[in-house]
Amino acid sequence: MSKLMCVVLKFIFAVLSLVSISPAAARVNETTYMRVLPSTGQEIVCNRCAPGFHLRAHCTDTRQTECRRCSAGFYTEFWNYIPECLPCDSCFEHQVVKQPCTHTRNQVCECEEGFFWNFHFCKRHTVCGAGYVVKSKGTPYADTMCEFCQNGYYATGAPGNKVCVPHKTCRPEERLLLHGSCWHDNVCASCNRIVEKGWDGLIKPLLAELFAQQKPHRLQRFVNRFVLRDDGRRRISQRRSSSENYLLHAQEWLRRATPEQLIELPDKLTKINLNNLAANVENKIAKFREETKYCSNNIP
Template structure:
């Protein structure tokens, strides 16, 4: 109630307009501070705006306005306690109202003043604005926040308890311990020759049938990929490796790799902002790519400066294995020798 009343006084809102920006900014205040804030708001309204007559009477000086300098001496006369309190209240309210400002003045060493943009809620200042560039902001990390427009270098830690969804085990892992209201899910990797996609049990790798060849060996997050020679020669091999290759990229996920995927698929903004959409774009690229384009992936990745040599080597080894199997199949099928 105290928060609502104070917020409504500042913003001149009707009685039931509870959802105000200032109210959201005050949710963390202790009760004692709520009471002081309400008094502060009432004093500010009584001194500077409409308020009840009895409140105005309380803050109106009971003596005529006087100069700071005494008429009988050359000494300055200090303000009364009431005047000090009103000045303090007014200054504090001005600071609170300034929280909704979206710009701030910055003075350069030369004396020039710049009007800079503040960072929006949820962001912190990375670099002040200059004569040629506006303010550079950066999102707060997990567990940190900013609630008002600001230009501070560090976000504030979240102190309130909040609910978060349980973690989902990544590919190649199973649920070791289910999550509870007080503990997150615990995952563990699958043993050799088994794979999983985040479920409760690791499955045995699929055994290829007599008329099939092992195109890609399974890992702890991928099952064996088995195909028959007729399918791989007549329909091409790209469609059989799309999902395995997507999983390889996911399990070596880095910012640099997503940047490469964004350049490859012409969706750089999407890849840098949403990794799920990024891998969807990569899957779409694979579905349209030729065998030659997929075969050239390791060279393209090296030319792009991908620092993770593991993923480049893994893809290169798997492509070599695929091409060897394709050659064997073409020799087996008489029409494709």
């Protein structure tokens, strides 16, 4: 079949389709709809119900469409002829109302501060781990994006506002007690300061930061087993205390700990199966004690 013949046939079909449209159908638009009367088969054009209303009764050849206003908690957003209004959505756990339900629009919910929508529920924003900073802050619709500090830098600052800063350089009169990592700075101290503070006084801030990096259930084990029991206080259940409380108990224990208690700390951590933390603590204590021996012969 030639190209010209195809064009002619398409034109003929288009004309026939226009001819076949009924007069009633030609008058249908956004605010109307066509209905066939069951008794006569006659086609008539009915008014749709406005937004905020729903169909109560179809039109007939003697009266127009009857509409009813949506009840509270229900809505219709467009011109319609549906028998019932649509129920407004409900907010889920950790959601707040962004747009309230009205007769003409659905309720819109979004995740509350600190959460984002994860397919079917609100999930808590990722907290950037040790050595990471926030690359892009989380929103109600996207998780926090984290970025690792490059070599020679460490992450410091309040959670959620940490920045990567370069490791400091020790002054000529200072010893480098511990090389910096992605989560802590170089630890430098002069002999005068080492004698004044002792190795235990210098290492405690570092150990407190190590405890801050632990998950709540790990801190709970340490606090219940070695902190509250030694003080004669009752164990804390996870329901009755937050991760911040566990950390405060653990860091308070560190603040009051003697050099002997710090030396025993790796064994305590091993007993509650915190083996990686125990090894980390033991290595840092050994490093501090070794370096400070150059300044004092009274290191325990």
